[in-house]
Amino acid sequence: MKLIKFPGLLLLAFLFTFSGFSQDSEEYQVAENYTKQEVDIAMRDGTKLHTTIYSPKDTSKKYPIIMQRTPYSSRPYGEGQLRSKIGPNEYLMKEGNIIVYQDVRGRWMSEGVYDNMRAYIPNKKGKQFDEASDTYDSIDWLIKNIKNNNGKVGTWGISYPGFYAVYSLLDAHPALKAVSPQAGISDFFFDDFHHNGAYLLSYWRATSIFGYEKSTPSDTAWYKMPELNSEDQYQFFLDNGPLSNLDKYYKEDNVFWQQLKDHPNYDEFWKSRGILQHLKNVKPAVMTVGGLFDAEDLYGPFHEYQSIEKSGDNYNTLVYGPWSHGDWARKSPRQAIGNVYFGDNISEDYQKNIETKFFNHFLKGSGSKDSGLPEAYMYDTGNREWDEYAAWPPKEAKTKKYFLGADQKLEDKATDAEVTFVSDPKKPVPYSEDIKMVFTPRKYMTDDQRFAARRPDVLVFETEVLQEDLTLVGPIEAALKVATTGTAADWVVKVIDVYPADAPDYEETQEYLKMGNYHMMVRSDVIRGRFRNSFEKPEPFEANKKTDVSFELQDVNHTFKKGHKLQIQVQSTWFPLIDLNPQTYVPNIFKAKAEDFKKQTHTVYGDSFIKVSVLNEK
Incomplete structure (x- = not known):
């Protein structure tokens, strides 16, 4: 086993996909327009979560806060070290917003113990905590301590950060007005690691990222990835034989591997970590985003949207494009999945005319239900064009x-x-x-x-x-x-x-x-x-x-x-x-x-x- 540093392979998988958007936009210097502050925010149980705050240098007006909570690091850490791109997209970055990244409990520079898809606790008492309370406590601190904020907060994230964005809807802070879960995990028995109970062996290597725990804050990767010495995954897994033979790569210290093996059925362990059943009486406006060819989290966004739709009368819209996992956060001139081309500048159109419009309306505008966006904005992957629907699925079908x-x-x-x-x-x-x-x-x-x-x-x-x-x-x-x-x-x-x-x-x-x-x-x-x-x-x-x-x-x-x-x-x-x-x-x-x-x-x-x-x- 060898220690894999976060940059390299995982940089492509996580920094671009989960933390923001592509690096190929016109030159814009974050350092010239934003100041960075790193703070450790104490949660109700005393655990401190490492939080990085980017505030516009122009202090002549107030700005909303747009926050991402992530298990994939709020880096770069240290004074004078800034991201080259911040926020959901370049338009929201350039026009000015307070952008916040936070390492979730037990990951990277945050204290505490990490729990993979930590179960929600309804009716928490005293110092009981979950990801909902951590989000609430963080927003409460940010609103009270960041200068020039306008009292409105949005959350967003792709994939696992999308799960934390969904989680922010539970016991939501009153200041939370706009939430965009994007490719959010909703249930590990149907997303990512299982499909209808079948184990996705193709995600086996990702077990290393989620399975190794740490006890103290760390600015470098502490998890290990197995050396496979093969470029042919079909033959590698065929030669290894039964799943039990893979134990030689993940030992008892990989908590998630043990959990997968110990819970082959949809028992209370998995059920308690699902989030769909808790999406009731949602108050903030929601824009759920997904890719019609997302191999990792296709189930989650559709079911999150439907669960919220059934739960109340908040603003709730759905966007699905011809994307694989996280493509909408990039800016490819030609949008293609594998061999198939779907159109030009589709992701940029989404970022400029859908995502930015959503956050601006609810964080800077009137916040009414009349956002100018349809109920469902769906790309027809055969006709190669966007469709607008008054309901999803369309009632006339x-x-x-x-x-x-x-x-x-x-x-x-x-x-x-x-x-x-x-x-x-x-x-x-x-x-x-x-x-x-x-x-x-x-x-x-x-x-x-x-x-x-x-x-x-x-x-x-x-x-x-x-x-x-x-x-x-x-x-x-x-x-x-x-x-x-x-x-x-x-x-x-x-x-x-x-x-x-x-x-x-x-x-x-x-x-x-x-x-x-x-x-x-x-x-x-x-x-x-x-x-x-x-x-x-x-x-x-x-x-x-x-x-x-x-x-x-x-x-x-x-x-x-x-x-x-x-x-x-x-x-x-x-x-x-x-x-x-x-x-x-x-x-x-x-x-x-x-x-x-x-x-x-x-x-x-x-x-x-x-x-x-x-x-x-x-």
């Missing part, structure tokens, strides 16, 4: 079912088809053709799926060539009727846009590919079959018995253009995005042994269907 028929066809009605395939844990279906070792996967969300369609252990069902545009909006439900010769199985469903044969290549298209007949993945997800009836109480399959397996794929806003085809793929392995299922039932897959992994035959029946919401079908 109509439900349609596509049944998984024989001869690779999607049918309008159920059939008596039975399609089988052999799932072999020794030769799992890759999630990507790329041969590399990635820290967290992203590009695969729009990857070409032809390589999978041509495998015998991937079932393909598709429409004829579309004669009219077909727009799918909102969540997609997979309702499978299946059987297996074993007692355990995972089920993966992918929704794919098949391009016409004459589709032109993009600048971003990999050299070995062509966009003609490109199988673009639009949406995909997995369920660990043992959780088909309950995430709390797993159960085996009865061998060779037809069984219902239903789960939700996250929302889309995608037009399948005339001349394209809608395709559905069904498979059982997706490696090493998710770990391998032994396909024989064991109580805890983290403790499965090599002999538990067996080749099995799976069957998908013709009354299986995919339920979608269609916006423009005649």
